[in-house]
Amino acid sequence: MIHGGWKAPSSQSQKGVSSFTTEASDSLSSKSSSKIPAVLDGMDKAEALAFVSRLFDAAEAGAVLWGDELLIKRFLTQCSRTGSQETQDGYRRELKHYLQWRDQHHPHLYLREIAPAMAQDWIDALRQQVDAGLIKPRSFNRRVSAVSALYRWASEPTRSSVTGIPRNPIPPRVLLHAPKLAKPLPEADLSSVLGRISQAKASGSTTAARDYVLVRGSYLLGCRVSELARLQWGDIEAVEGGGQVTLLGKGSKQRTVRISSETLELFESLGRGEPDGWVFPSNRKDGPLSRQAIADRMRRWGKAVDVHLHPHKLRHTHATHAIRRGVDVFTLQATLGHSSSSTTAGYVASNPADSSSLRLG
Secondary structure (H helix, E strand, O other), X not given: OOOOOEOOOOOOOHHHHHHHHHHHXXXXXXXXXXXXXXXXXXXXXXXXXXXXXXXXXXXXXXXXOOOHHHHHHHHHHHOOOOOOHHHHHXXXXXXXXXXXXXXXXXXXXXXXXXXXXXXHHHHHHHHHHHHOOOOOHHHHHHHHHHHHHHHHHHOOOOOHHHHOOOOOOOOOOOOOOOOOOOOOOOHHHHHHHHHHHHHHHHOOOHHHHHHHHHHHHHHHHOOOHXXXXXXXXXXXXXXXXXXXXXXXXXXXXEEEEEEOHHHHHHHHOOOOOOOOOEOOEOOOOOOEOOHHHHHHHHHHHHHHOOOOOOHHHHHHHHHHHHHHOOOOHHHHHHHHOOOOHHHHHHHHHHOOOOOHHHHOO
């Protein structure tokens, strides 16, 4: 194993790369480890030498190491097998938090220069936030997984010679146990929110009229906020016995949800537009309401009646109420767009309709 604390040069020039590789190669070949680059600390010597050799060959061929901006840009274009914008945005949000930490504690270092000991400091800081209740265990896991994915991708031998990243510095087995628990709204709270919006709607507010459809429609469809935001009038159509809505879910997968005549009328109360028109257009730009704007509108209405309301809670509420009313897990899975029935089964486990205790009296 290699140990040492010498800081790798941050120069992106060909000369800088050659200098780094020469010094690292000399120090790895010598008996002294006092000048081993920190980013190679703890690596197997053969793996470290192979990495340095790739760097040297790339520098000789005229390659230039990527900066952080290019590194993240290239990663985001390949982080989703289907090119999902939602997946890319999710990684971008988590990486932004990591960059903020780096800028605060190691502003002079590139991402490729973050050594395992520094990564451990970041992990420890995140755990302190979990312990303090500032972030949830699921947020911790999501953030760590995103950063680890970046480094794993960047350290692959096929690209490590241009990223300058020898291996993933994020320590293994650090994810926290974070069971996915459904947190639905009590039916009384949902009625309170819709009642408050109805009051504003009755006074002539067009915004309230739209928001009523936004909240109730989200609940009735059980859709993700991104699916709601992208909804166009061509996606909502009348069929015999009611209507149907076509949603574009994760991984650009489409699914069709059957709706009642009442739900169809709810959406059409907004005034049906052109097929390619947005059901919930933005007032500020040429496009739909953003995910953030939808979440903000729901949060405001919830706050008005002292209820914590956000789009995903309405999705949980849809699933929980459906299970309580006898909807089978496979129908619910198809409606929600879950790729695995095990995800949907969590709602069944949280709302059992039967048990051996009941059978025994």
